[in-house]
Amino acid sequence: MSRYSPFHPNSETTLEAATEWRDRCLKNEGSLFGPDHLWSHEGLAEVAERFSGAFEGGVGGFYEKLTKKFKGASPNACKLLSEILWILYLFPNNMGPHSKREGIGKAWAWSGAPLEGERAERLLSDNVLKGLGSGGPGFMNHRPRELGFFIRALMSFKLLSPEMQLSLLEDAWAFATWLDDRVVCGRIPRRSFGTDQAGPPIRLYNHRDERGLFAGKT
Numbered sequence: 001m002s003r004y005s006p007f008h009p010n011s012e013t014t015l016e017a018a019t020e021w022r023d024r025c026l027k028n029e030g031s032l033f034g035p036d037h038l039w040s041h042e043g044l045a046e047v048a049e050r051f052s053g054a055f056e057g058g059v060g061g062f063y064e065k066l067t068k069k070f071k072g073a074s075p076n077a078c079k080l081l082s083e084i085l086w087i088l089y090l091f092p093n094n095m096g097p098h099s100k101r102e103g104i105g106k107a108w109a110w111s112g113a114p115l116e117g118e119r120a121e122r123l124l125s126d127n128v129l130k131g132l133g134s135g136g137p138g139f140m141n142h143r144p145r146e147l148g149f150f151i152r153a154l155m156s157f158k159l160l161s162p163e164m165q166l167s168l169l170e171d172a173w174a175f176a177t178w179l180d181d182r183v184v185c186g187r188i189p190r191r192s193f194g195t196d197q198a199g200p201p202i203r204l205y206n207h208r209d210e211r212g213l214f215a216g217k218t
Contacts, residue, residue, distance in 0.1 A: 010130045014090060017128045021087055026157075026169055031079065033108070033120040038080045041158035046077045047084065048151050055144040062143055063106055075111035082108035082115070086123070088150055092139050093131025100129045153182050 024030045025039040037043075050069050060068070070078055082104050089100040101124050108115040115124075122128070139146060157165060157178075168175040 010127045011132055013127045014130070014132055017123055018087075018090060020123070021083075022169055025083065027166065032083045032086060032123060033115060033117070034079070034113075036076055036079060038076055038083065039154075039158075041155060043076060043080050044151060044155045044158060046074065047080050048155060050077060050081075051148065051151060063103060065144075066107065067110070070107070070110050073110070075113060078111035079108055079113070082111075084147070084150060084154075088147060089129065089131075091132055092135030094134045094136070095131070095140065097126040097129035149182075153179065156182065 021032055025032055029037055029039045029043075031038045050073050051066075053069075055065055066081070070081065085104050085107055086100075089095060089104070104124065105115055157168075160168070168178055
């Protein structure tokens with residue numbers, strides 16, 4: 001089935017990048033931008049621990065609060081957060097490529113390592129990061145909760161057997177069904193964020209439309 005969309009000429013490029021993320025990060029626990037071993041359950045657990053409580057009150061914007069929470073984190077945790085932001089930002093087109101690149105680069109910089117090389121340049125290009133559909137105002141307004149859901153969903157995924165993980169990654173519809181089990185009536189359940197997160201649940205932006213991003217298919 002063709003993955004080209006006349007409404008989004010970048011669709012092939014973006015979905016190819018998503019497939020690369022699936023293979024490098026979810027199948028092999030590697031790194032999207034470099035040679036590191038990042039996408040393990042242990043790596044996600046460190047990011048989750050740092051992220052916990054990051055947005056409870058206080059002053060400062062999204063990146064200011066993340067900067068405080070990730071001060072002193074391992075270089076790999078900072079790199080993993082950067083790559084998590086990359087996949088989180090891949091779908092929405094109501095956030096421009098420059099803003100996406102800036103945030104991804106900011107988190108990577110906390111590791112102390114440069115974000116460079118052919119792969120990073122290609123995967124951070126405008127054509128990859130243009131997006132495929134609007135995340136709506138809720139995505140930007142509730143970005144911390146979207147990020148929290150993503151981290152916890154991936155931690156749950158990494159607790160599955162290797163055989164089950166591979167089975168889900170090879171079947172976009174099965175993966176979508178598995179992901180739907182973590183979403184109640186199109187809303188992110190509060191338990192996904194732990195007891196430190198307050199407020200009403202929100203819609204995960206068009207999560208049925210982004211199933212192809214996780215499994216690298218449409």
